[in-house]
Amino acid sequence: MNRPVIRRVGNGVVIDTYNKRIAIDKVPKNVSADLYLVSHAHTDHLPPGGNMKVLASNETIELAKLRGYKYIADNGDKYRDIELIDNGHILGSKAFLINGNILYTGDINIYDREFLKGFRPPQADILIIEATYGLRKYIFGEYNKLLDKLIQKVYKSLVNGVNTILEAYPLGKTQLLTNIFKDYENLYVSKSVYNYNKAYQKLGYMKETKYKIYNEQNIIEPILLIKSNTSKIDLKKFRLRTKIIRLTGWMVGREDKGLPLSDHADYPNLLRVVDKVAPKKIYTIFGYSKYFANELNRLGYDAESL
Numbered sequence: 001m002n003r004p005v006i007r008r009v010g011n012g013v014v015i016d017t018y019n020k021r022i023a024i025d026k027v028p029k030n031v032s033a034d035l036y037l038v039s040h041a042h043t044d045h046l047p048p049g050g051n052m053k054v055l056a057s058n059e060t061i062e063l064a065k066l067r068g069y070k071y072i073a074d075n076g077d078k079y080r081d082i083e084l085i086d087n088g089h090i091l092g093s094k095a096f097l098i099n100g101n102i103l104y105t106g107d108i109n110i111y112d113r114e115f116l117k118g119f120r121p122p123q124a125d126i127l128i129i130e131a132t133y134g135l136r137k138y139i140f141g142e143y144n145k146l147l148d149k150l151i152q153k154v155y156k157s158l159v160n161g162v163n164t165i166l167e168a169y170p171l172g173k174t175q176l177l178t179n180i181f182k183d184y185e186n187l188y189v190s191k192s193v194y195n196y197n198k199a200y201q202k203l204g205y206m207k208e209t210k211y212k213i214y215n216e217q218n219i220i221e222p223i224l225l226i227k228s229n230t231s232k233i234d235l236k237k238f239r240l241r242t243k244i245i246r247l248t249g250w251m252v253g254r255e256d257k258g259l260p261l262s263d264h265a266d267y268p269n270l271l272r273v274v275d276k277v278a279p280k281k282i283y284t285i286f287g288y289s290k291y292f293a294n295e296l297n298r299l300g301y302d303a304e305s306l
């Protein structure tokens with residue numbers, strides 16, 4: 001059997017195996033393939049929609065629809081050699097194990113978080129791994145410890161009568177945050193967060209709780225507001241002081257501004273995943289892919305950046 005040819009095309013990956021072409025994630029419209037796979041519903045991974053037939057989880061197809069990408073679920077026999085594996089990133093996100101020997105991770109997180117199961121990678125000869133935080137300085141620490149830190153920070157701030165705003169990427173992180181702080185009386189969420197929360201609920205992953213949509217009127221301070229990093233609010237409207245906590249892996253070394261509570265794996269966990277997969281060949285993609293490939297080569301693996 002010939003070795004598969006693996007290339008990056010656009011923001012996606014094309015794999016030519018001995019008998020078919022497989023396109024994964026955000027390949028341009030003009031790429032024709034036998035199979036199309038979509039790992040999750042973040043827009044940097046969604047190929048142009050338009051009733052394209054794809055293999056993806058039901059959750060990914062529903063969440064993508066909410067963002068204006070229309071796909072048709074295709075789970076036919078031609079996909080029988082592809083296994084979907086939970087990768088812990090956001091609701092419905094999957095890694096793909098192709099022909100039992102090529103593992104495409106997609107974006108990954110190894111920890112069990114709220115309703116998400118952490119990534120437990122299988123062994124594979126060829127590994128295509130995300131490298132968003134593939135730089136040595138990106139160490140987030142254990143998820144539960146970070147979570148404790150966040151909860152303490154938030155309640156300390158609220159008890160001191162300070163409005164507290166949690167700011168994060170709207171799809172994925174903010175649903176976890178809503179679930180974590182669902183018991184706080186004055187919990188508000190911005191509109192986009194609300195819409196994704198509702199979608200998660202419809203898919204059966206969150207319970208209806210008493211949070212409200214944020215709209216400047218009728219708020220009871222101190223509020224806890226979970227908002228998307230792009231939605232703007234006028235802080236001058238508040239009677240009380242306000243503290244903003246940003247939640248993203250990019251907060252490493254900037255703990256005055258936030259916490260590195262990430263939906264991705266940090267550098268040590270990327271290495272752990274590589275170790276578990278025990279691949280003969282590694283392709284790195286996204287973020288610090290070149291640096292991560294160099295580090296892997298230094299550690300004795302055979303790696304290249306896509």
Ligand SMILES: [Zn+2]
Nearest residue numbers: 040042089107
């Ligand atoms: Zn993602």
